[in-house]
Amino acid sequence: MNDTKWTQYFQDRQAEHLEELFAFLRIPSVSALPAHERDMSRAAEWAAARLRKAGVPEVEILDTGGHPLVYGRWQVDADLPTAMIYAHYDVQPPDPLDLWTTPPFEPEIRDGRIFGRGAGDDKGGLLTTILVAEAFATLSGGPPINLVFFFEGEEEIGSPSVTPFVRRERDRLACDFVISADGMMWNESTPSLMVSMKGIAGCEIELTTASTDVHSGLFGGSVRNAAQAMAELAASFHDRTGRVSVEGFYDRVVDLSPADRQEIADVPFDSDAYFGAVGTKPEWGEPGYSPLERLWVRPTLDINGMWGGFQGDGSKTVTPAKSHLKVTCRLVPDQEPDEIVELLRAHAERFTPAGCEMMFRPMAGSALPYAVPRDHPALLAAGQTLRELFEQEPAVVRIGGSIPIAEVFKRELGAEMILYAWSLPACNAHAPDEWYRVDDFRDGAIATCAYLEKLAGIRFHKTSVQG
């Protein structure tokens, strides 16, 4: 990366900034697990205190009805653009714990990587935005544009409380566009613009076949086995080729244009390295599409968890009476999450074997797919900043993950979201041994300073938002 006036500033303070990131990572703010409710508050308080220390004049922890929201505002000039800085302080559950090299909430640097749950998704990115505000406060007395900080605590559970909160707080959250510190670069050497994200919808399914697990010698072979019935049901969601076999699942999917296919084919992609980093190969999936097309623009269905019966050491000759399944779908335009949930329900009802009681529960937190308009001035400014810093054309990439809030900001605030973040696809987000590069933690801050300065030169035509 080219030197900028920010380079020295962040290099001088790197050890101190890493210390702070470690303190933040040590708070196990797992939004999905009720046992961590207190940790969620601690993480929110930590971020709010750090924003105040950075010099942000208005900082509040706001009640959303769910996990608290950290809000900040630094208003410098009404004629300048206003960017909302989006990040999240919640993290994924850390299990399976035994696959972590070091404990998930005891961060450690190895080989230039910061290991710890939330390092890449998204505490590294969140802290970066605070450090950027502090850098401007230190060197220029304040940021070059107006900033609204929006750090949520429900990203990993689909932002259920945040959506109505944004609707209620439209005035306070007014902005021209959103910069998301939750996102990623395409790889270590390729600056990139992420222009679309998938939506998400899912469900939990429980099958019951008896009032209790029974002795397989007294009942087995004559009554439904809940684990086996679940195997049959779980196997029914795809056909043998890897295509999702839920009726109607593909009905609203917009076909790929030749231009889309070309753009995706143009992205530098080392498939062996990408999949090899997690010890796997792209040997499965919907036929007729490349791995990147499947990841980015084709809808998918994943079994996230499945269980029933005895899981201990040794053997236990039971016929299980209960079994469980967790399923999520990644959605593309123009799929509708609520409609997909109803298709999943109809599928589960149809494919639950006879003799089972089936309980279906939609997953809390769904999201529409989202795409950034290609001509959005803040997207163009991001591209220009990256081009200048890295002296190469940024790759136009997409993401198979979901940031549900993007579509909410667009609908409620009329604000499009630009992803500007330094995590990497291989960083084990949502998996054991999550990491974030030490260099990227510093370079992301430098590049964000450059981006905000670039944005100061742009004037936005406010779009009107319908109530």
Place this chain on the structure above:
Amino acid sequence: MNDTKWTQYFQDRQAEHLEELFAFLRIPSVSALPAHERDMSRAAEWAAARLRKAGVPEVEILDTGGHPLVYGRWQVDADLPTAMIYAHYDVQPPDPLDLWTTPPFEPEIRDGRIFGRGAGDDKGGLLTTILVAEAFATLSGGPPINLVFFFEGEEEIGSPSVTPFVRRERDRLACDFVISADGMMWNESTPSLMVSMKGIAGCEIELTTASTDVHSGLFGGSVRNAAQAMAELAASFHDRTGRVSVEGFYDRVVDLSPADRQEIADVPFDSDAYFGAVGTKPEWGEPGYSPLERLWVRPTLDINGMWGGFQGDGSKTVTPAKSHLKVTCRLVPDQEPDEIVELLRAHAERFTPAGCEMMFRPMAGSALPYAVPRDHPALLAAGQTLRELFEQEPAVVRIGGSIPIAEVFKRELGAEMILYAWSLPACNAHAPDEWYRVDDFRDGAIATCAYLEKLAGIRFHKTSVQG
């Protein structure tokens, strides 16, 4: 049950005997779980001490290489028959714990039933045999026949160490036949002779699709999902009708004769009550056979446990990298456990989806199926005893469960096994809320005294055993 001279004896001591059973049940002697190794020793010591207290002259705890064996001998007269009394002091794992009304190792009486892990399988039966020896010691100075006590600690894990032990200790274990206190009556009102048991064989299967669980938005839909792959594999073990689809599985199965079918049809069987007791119905299984035929004389395959991916509260959008399956088969003549394991292995190799690494491990502890010769004098004596006590013809029943040791005693000692026990099919053996009737705990002791007296009048032609 008719009054006998033993009735008063056991009624007078019922409270005290229940106290002792409770003390025994409080020891969590779970043979499958390494964490309970100390409890296994405690349970063995408890049983040995109680045998000594009962008056049994020779009592030892013997090292089998695995869980200890409690051995006792009361030799009264070489001209009298020698019966080995078989029972087991180990119990099944208690999970799922949340389905127990009261904790599994804190026994409690409710509605005339003793609830606790091991109450019916098999600590109630084991203690009964000690109390019977004590009753004879108290009232007659000793038992009416020679007794060898053999209380093992590996029944619930397939008796892996006991088998070589029996082979090594043939002389010490010499006997004419075995009376098993592990077994059951057909129902509360039907005295019964159990004339056959199924064999057992099984395996564990693990599938690996990546080096770590991965983010479903970054990898899902393009790489194999280990949970989904396991669903496909697990669902492949049966066809849609409920017939086992493992190639060769039925090849050695002896066809049912019309006489067998008639004998089974003659057994009083309230199907609604039997299956209704555990909240299920016999609505599934191999076509062409009645539920009792499937349970007793047709081989079955059960998934005992299956798991992969996220099992916590809420959602976690991972594509699981590992999944697990535990399978057991209940076998009938002339199926061979080792051969069945190889058929399971071949099936798993053939049906593991592409892109998965498959690990196959045979289950420790398998058993051949076993049938008692219908003209065995000790079986006839059991029938006569029950006929006299209950004034009705005992039902001839079979059991879908397995007692691996039966076939070992036959092969190594030339001793057939007679099941003479008071547990019931509905007693939740291997399941939460296991129970044993208070009345059966007493009546079983009375009936066992009567049986030993009946056996004293029989002379056995020793069968020669090949070395």
